[in-house]
Amino acid sequence: MPPLAVPPSPAGDPADDPDDPRHPAAAAARADGLTPLDRVVTGCRACPRLVAWREETARTKRRAYQDWDYWARPVPGFGPPDAPLVLVGLAPAAHGANRTGRIFTGDPSGDLLYAALYDLGLANRPESVRHGDGLELFGVRITDPVRCAPPDNKPSTAERDTCRPWITRELELMRPTVRTVVALGGFAWQAMLPVIADAGWLVSRPRPAFGHAALARFPAHDGGPELRMYGCYHVSPRNTNTGRLTPTMLHDLLREAARSAGLAPR
Template sequence: MHPAEAHLLSDLETLDREVTHCRACPRLVAWREEAARVKRRAYQDWDYWARPVPGFGPPDASLLLVGLAPAAHGANRTGRIFTGDPSGDVLYRTLHGLGLANRPESVVHGDGLELYGVRITDPVRCAPPDNKPSTEERDTCRPWIARELDFLRPTVRTVVALGGFAWQALLPILAGAGWQVPRPRPRFGHGAVADLPAADGGPPLKLIGCYHVSPRNTYTGRLTVPMLRELLAEAARSAGLEPVE
């Protein structure tokens, strides 16, 4: 199925299944499959996933975390978002510490990890070269996450954008899903908050910016674990969840 047909899907489970077959972006298809052929030395015995990666978490989540794209030797290898790389190690350990996940490790799809009230997704579903999808690739992939937001709209109350790419990608998607994005458009920053009323008078949405959990940020101290924990705890509370203090 091409992303442009995502609006035809009737539920989140079907979307998660269909997205894994997408081949709409030739450069990304070639790169994800090349990474699976070459592999890293540490993963020579792995049978890489090498397909688009769906979102992860319950279909009635009230808190949504949005990243950038799968890592070539992380989710592109394991088949689950933020799984098998340093970014995921930090993220899931923090979620577990807040009582929002049942275990601190995220090793591979099917390892028993569960999220409570939280779903995680990406605006681009295939691993891009140098972690930099093109604008065209981002826009081609957009219908997948747009339809995902359609399904989450009855329950989601807070969205955390992990990085500036996610923040910019989300603004038109949230507007299309029925929330009013202010003008001028809110700017990304760690801890930036934008309150988006619903155009139909329904529940509003809170958009929160967070530095991405990439090693570039966590290894340099730009984003520390206490910073991440504090922000995710506040996001969880605003979504109606009860994080562990």
């Protein structure tokens, strides 16, 4: 089952114009809560290359998933709207979230991530197979700076920037509760720095550099609570199969980030 029932998108793609009501900059700004934001993002068609790729992947499918009706839309964030901890990835996997409609669901990266969250008491089950499988997160929301599956898992700079209003608005709406971000990989770290600045926190110059277990602190423009961001190697098979990121490294980093956010992990 898809995560949201969404009517078909209007014919044609939005012009490269932030004032176009279908453009992410305009559509995200109209969302007055995370539920409306999650709903409207799934109809985005702002990046023609990504639209073509996600839909072609759904037509050709992978042999193991021939009986699946692929989601093949942008993928919204997942987790409670008042979460103090936010995990940020890269983009949906072509045969993972692009198939299932839920972030980090149905691929090896998600298998490792959700198992770690379960071990820490931040999820109610250790695996994520499909939307509707009963998975719940506790105090954690997971999202991506790019919402469509890109070819070779490599969105362009222009695609990343076009997609930015979605995650910026997400972080703005979470400002009352969010305290800590974990950037899963260097792409997420770099993508989040302008997002954090646009959402109301001060980003220092020179900008903080990514590294596993790196920690950056961002004071709020309005004197409110600061935001902290941890770097973590991405939970990709390339990193985990080579030992660059081990389960112990992931557990330790997520435990520290959760405590930083005011949660009480196991």
